[in-house]
Amino acid sequence: MNKLELIEALATKSNLTRFNACRAIDILVNEVVTAVTMGKKVTIAGFGTFKPAARAARVGKNPKTGAPIKIKATTVPKFTPGVAFRDMVAKEGKIAR
Incomplete structure (x- = not known):
């Protein structure tokens, strides 16, 4: 599964638009990367x-x-x-x- 397939699955299962599903995934990934970068x-x-x-x-x-x-x-x-x-x-x- 690639990112586009993940976005589509999230959008379908949560009744989000593809745009909002993409934003949610991007925010999640960014928060994880930021926290781990800071040593958390x-x-x-x-x-x-x-x-x-x-x-x-x-x-x-x-x-x-x-x-x-x-x-x-x-x-x-x-x-x-x-x-x-x-x-x-x-x-x-x-x-x-």
């Missing part, structure tokens, strides 16, 4: 948690030459699915409706 954790019950995670400096390999390269420490976004989401996926997508 965002938890959506039943879905999962978005949080910043520290990645330590390490030595990698240039795939073209095989030469070792230094990779700097950084912070990356991390998503951890909630128990309900994880269970639904484990049951091969069988969603109770």
Whole structure:
């Protein structure tokens, strides 16, 4: 599913216009990105948690030459699915409706 398909599904299931569904998704994504960028954790019950995670400096390999390269420490976004989401996926997508 891409963003346009998600917008269409949201609009159909919530009786929103496609414009308002798009705005709602854009606002949600922007708020999650902003919070995680500021070092905060965002938890959506039943879905999962978005949080910043520290990645330590390490030595990698240039795939073209095989030469070792230094990779700097950084912070990356991390998503951890909630128990309900994880269970639904484990049951091969069988969603109770």
